[in-house]
Amino acid sequence: MSSDAAKAPEIRRVITGHDQDGKAVVWLDDLAANHRSPNPFITTTLLWATDSSPAAYRGDEDMGARQLGLQPPPNGTRFVHLEIKPGMTIDPTAEAPGMHQTDTIDYGIVVAGEVTLYLDDGCKTVLKPGEICVQRGTNHTWVNEGAETVRLINILMDAAPKRANSVGAAPAAGSK
Numbered sequence: 001m002s003s004d005a006a007k008a009p010e011i012r013r014v015i016t017g018h019d020q021d022g023k024a025v026v027w028l029d030d031l032a033a034n035h036r037s038p039n040p041f042i043t044t045t046l047l048w049a050t051d052s053s054p055a056a057y058r059g060d061e062d063m064g065a066r067q068l069g070l071q072p073p074p075n076g077t078r079f080v081h082l083e084i085k086p087g088m089t090i091d092p093t094a095e096a097p098g099m100h101q102t103d104t105i106d107y108g109i110v111v112a113g114e115v116t117l118y119l120d121d122g123c124k125t126v127l128k129p130g131e132i133c134v135q136r137g138t139n140h141t142w143v144n145e146g147a148e149t150v151r152l153i154n155i156l157m158d159a160a161p162k163r164a165n166s167v168g169a170a171p172a173a174g175s176k
Helices: 003-007
Strands: 012-018 024-031 035-039 042-050 077-084 104-112 115-119 124-127 132-136 140-143 150-158
Touching (some): 012 042
Antiparallel strands (some): 077 150, 104 132, 104 150
């Protein structure tokens, strides 16, 4: 958790499960607390994760408390809230800050604000609340070029093929 956690968004999580008789119950009702701020403009909050496919729906581990990098666990998922404050600028003559790729399929849903998606071919696409983006392992970054804070929900699913230059890639055999 970063030192910016006090400024992080309050996101209520209601997690269901089963009691000893197999009846549905609310297992957890709390505020998400697993926040990270890689820079002054961005806060990510891990809401839940899975580490297999098919995923196990029983268990007592709060999967939102895990410490994960950007890439979800192998064969798993990473469910995150992304908040981007206004003020980040892009130099059109340089690579956009935060440009990255993961070996994932990502479902992104804009909840608030307008966000600009930059791709490494120079493409720039603005998305508004209610609009979605499906990322298929592409090199990209999200930038808030407006005046309102952007809120995105992203679900990242581990995917193939694996590439050496992706975020969270395993080192090549024989490398240190």
